[in-house]
Amino acid sequence: MDDTGLSRFLPRGIARSKEQLDIQTSTERAVLVEANAGSGKTTTLAIRVGEAIANHVPPDEILLLSFTEAARDVLRRRLEFVGIRRSAVDQIQIETFESFAHKTLSALQDAPVPRYMHARDLKPYVVHAMEYALTHWWRLYPDARYDDHHIAIAQTLDALQDLKARLRLNDDIDTEFLEGVYEQYRVTAEQYLTALAYEHIRLGQRDDPEFRGPFDATYDLARGLRDGDIDTRLFDKYRFVGCDELHDFNEAAFQIVRHLISRPGCKFVGVGDKDQVIHATLGASEEFLGRRFASAFSDVKTYPLTTTFRHGPHLAYAVAQFKAKDIESLVARHSGVHIVHYDGTPSDCAAKLVEEVREWQTSDRQSEDCAILMRDWHQSIPIENALRLAGISYQTPPDKGYLQRDEIRFIRGVLAFVLDTFEAIPSEAERAGVVDALCVYGGIAGEREHVTEMVKELARHPHLYKDFYAINICASAPDAPRTRLGMLIAALKRRLPDLRAEDALIEIDRQINLSVTARQIYVHPYDASLVEKTIQGIIGIARASGASLQAFWDGLTDAEQFSKRGRQFGKLLLDTVADAKGKEYGHVIIPFMEKDEFPNVLSPLREEENLFYVGATRAKSSLTLLAPAESGAQSVFIGKLDIEGTAPRANVALERNQHLPRALSLERRYLKSKYEDRQEVKALGAKYDGARKAWYVEAGADIEPFRRWL
Template identity: 45%
Template sequence: MPKDNQVDSSRFIPVGIIRTKEQIDIQTNRRKVLLIEANAGAAKTTTLALRVGEALANGMAPECILILVFTETARDVMFRRLIEIGVHHTIVKQLKIQTFEDFSRDRLALIEDKGVASYPNIRQQFPPMLAAVDKAYVKYSESVENLQFSTNGLALTQYLDAQLKLKANMVLCEEFSIDDLSTVFERYGVTEAEFLVAVEYERIRLGLRNQPNFRGSFDSTYDLARDINRDPDRFSEFSDYRLVICDELHDLNEAAFRIVCALIDRPRCFFVGAGDCDQVIHATLGARHEYLSTRFKERFIETQRLPLTITHRYGSHLAFCMQAFKGKPVESNVADKLEIKVETYTGGLEEGAKCVVESIKKWERNGSGVDACAVLIRDRHHSVVIENALRAGGIGYRTPPMGSYLQREEILFLRGIMAIALRDFGAVKSKEVKESIVEALDLYGNLRIPPDELQAVKVGMAKHSQLHWFYEKYIQSKDETKAPTVLDSTIRFVIDASPDALAVDILRKVCDRMHLKRIAEKLYVRQYDASVVIRSIEGFLSIAGEQTLSQFWSDLSAAEQFAIKYRDKDVLTLDCVANSKGKEFDHVILPFVEVGEYPSPMFPLKDEENLFYVGATRAKLRLTLVTPLDGEKRSTFIKRMNITGTNAAANIAQTRNENIFRVTPASRHYLRSSYSDKDRLKALGARWDQTRKKWYVPIGMDLEAFAEWM
């Protein structure tokens, strides 16, 4: 029976879960637009699956249901969840469960005259982006002051990121004036150059007939939203969906919102979407909390909101702390207790990293697997000391999708200088890393090798390991009457350095001579991105310790081999908090929860609160907060969790959960039968469950007559 003995009017009865009253209210709701305001771990996907099951149980055809998600992973989770709660797999296969991008691509194919080339790889988009930079330079460099355009790989990537952000917000559909350029960074978070390049890129992509020549990531969603914006009647050609479901609604952006609105506008369509306003973070493409809080209500007056407050991921102790931290109701029905550990350290980041390793070893000593553990860092600059400490502790780790510090441009540049000076490019075993080192030398050394030539050089260097040839051809000064370039003189300095000189001293002088801080600020136009690079370099210098340059070079090679050897299985996850949404781990460690990190002064406080909330709520059994012993350096977020003050109430709630939720109540009794048994079963009073494709005995009916099928 449902929790709290409430009246259950639902027709779909799931297996394997005990529904809460909140879930049943959502499952049986018939409002045209229903928004579910859910807490982290509150079974958003399961609850949406219940709503689908209810529609099917009431006779809705599977082809009339559309389920939209933002990632392929979310699509697969929804597919599995529907089967897990009891919807027959043949019916689940008939449902349309798609990402916004796949749905948009299918819809556009119905109305376009020709196929459109797909550019899923970011490298495929570099040539048109280069052409866009050239056009923007010719058209605007004289009329707009202080414009700076770059054509290296990093700059092209940043241009592509900027145009994605503008598309997600549907900015490029609007008319613009040169006079408005001064406000684009404040309004959209992109520079004037990035905005103008995005405009030219779209002109190239769309061509003369305004039908795209190619599409990259997110372009299908944007193009469909753009078509709807230009001609809403075109959408009438699409299928009528009776029920549209959308998961992770906190990731909604303007383009996706316009598509959803067009679907809801169909006369017989009902919409149910679930999200958590507190999971909108600054790393999300175009996502804003306004969609859940106001936009739907402004667009559809009949919009109703229902809460999903009870988490099924973590226990009462974290639930009460998150309630205190976010100032919103959070409950838990988890019987397993979640421990919150606050581990402290004195000294610098290296000591904090050692504290992380000790927390992992404590977890292992208790008999728990390291593969169920995740270290979620604020940003990638912290991974240098963390990775080094994990290796020293013999703890294997994986770093998807963040990547190891050894593969970042700023570190690859320093590794390239060391390889040239020591004439030991062969120590780098990976072909991809060799190519990346060459690219980093071009980027940070400002060599400006033409893209086609650079690609050929990268391939050749990766194959033959002739980095000194690269130095002589592209870096070494040819004219002895002129002073060598900064990069050349820096490499010569390293070559001439004493074999016994400390690596940290040499590399720090390399950074000073190259003005790496200034280069980072020039390459990364956003202050925070540049600060991450600078702090990453500082972390790299700090792990050199007392080693000479050759010793440190050998140590880096060993570090890379360690990372490769231990990244497949039975290893922990090391990643940025921003990449962890939708995931969960038995043990989550949040390092460096300190002033300047949580919250960062470079972002709005609301975004910082959400980032911390996302990280903390990934935990299922243990949350470890690693923070300075000095109270003045400790993040105020820990105090706001009120760990001690909520402990007594959490203990009471935890005991309640242990006593109640471990017991599975009686439900329908499903029968093992064949098609030939249907008439007998029906005569005896059994009923047919359409969604599960099974006969069952209703609750309260005598089971004796059905013994042969039990």
């Protein structure tokens, strides 16, 4: 359906659905779009911007906001894709919330405020804040314990960002408040006090920031608007405000948008999917797709966007059943949902996964379009090991993978001292990570400046490892943890060269009690539970290999080099579901669909359901779920999909879609052409998507000449 008579802007090459046309021609002051995954949220927002321009809203009076730079760049490209001329797009202000806040505040300040975007730059301020809190507020919470190792710093920065996203920092506190702060805010009393101290240091006596870190500009602008310290007349120029990914909204973002569109004559359109709210730890909530806007503005209307253009009816209807919501698909492609069973062991799950990847590689489909999406990184141990042994290159995001986990780095550090192979750790960054982990899990304490310098020195000059061992691991009081570490290393050394890797890892876990140590280090039980699962995973790999300790060490070194080569040349992606949000792949494999893994019992069920929904809906052509053969051990999510029950209706819909007139084909079709085909497909009318590095045929175009590349 595309009734052009109802709209002024005609998007290029897109046959709009009735839902899209309703949104495009909406007249309400605030429009909220509840969209399904793959339903063209960003494209629909771009069409609505085109309509605003066609109705004489000057492009330089339009503000579009997103949460990430990647989403901002996609939004800009989508504006041009729907047919808005580039000169107009260049005038539209397209920002992330953080960049918009930074520019707004910079215009109000006499001098530039330094910005520190990396955790390493903020660490001195966090440590200073801990010292300030301990000195000034010890009476409020006398049992406070402030750890300044790198894991504690990272957790404190996460807590700080969460509190700021929710606008929950308040100086008016007492002991009773602090005793209940974890149940209320999911941060510890120490983290809350450190956050308050951090802000005292950052803002100084006159509430004039001395520096800003990530998200601080958003927080400062939101707080200033909420408290009436910033004149909203500076927003008078905006007549249209749009926001993508509304499901990532938090209180700070809402305060900014609320004040932006409170000006007379300004309209707002926000698009999102309430079932993609997976960043609750950063204040995201589905309330911002409904109740909060309704309570702030009287003229608000919610529009649906139910038709997905990403995958065919079989996957769409199964996901609709899972989420109990309406999802339609007009895609003329059989997007199958396949359940592959394994015997319940991690090794067999990984073996079945390798078979699936092999099948994908030998088919007509391109392996770079295949993604393995895990619930979390502890699951990657058997998977990465199996892929390496099979010679299958894979990509992981930078600094991801099981070898970068702190508990694995600790084990590598212990093994390096047992085998005298510390100098074999290839990079300075990895050596620093190993020493950091030894300090945390091994209890190597000392003055902060001394420990920091010690880590840097050993990372730069690995030949000094024997001095480090003698001074920092062996020479300590009898009951100190580092003495236990020294005794452990000495005991393992005596069992060389016949020591088996499995026996060594079990002894390390038993002596250091890594699970208990993790519960002392990590604030949230979920994070601590991952440590135990990771340790059991690496022990399982050692057991299956039957290798000596030296051979196992060599295997870890090979695994590290293999993963680095994969990041350069691999065509298979290995990532987590959460990090895949906003992306799409031809084939998606979700492993370990078993009880207590996915959903995880330590996370809210609603968020686990949303995570699975996000993972499943990344797939375009097919979705494979690896689950135990025993039904009682399978994830409850398998049954909720009702794959067999939805199949008959999906078959009918697919038949319908395959006979739709070409004019109703609402998706661009990407081609599986090779580099040497580029001139031929271009001559036939295909266009090149620089972002995806792939040729495509415009929506609604005749696809017959391109049939052999589909």
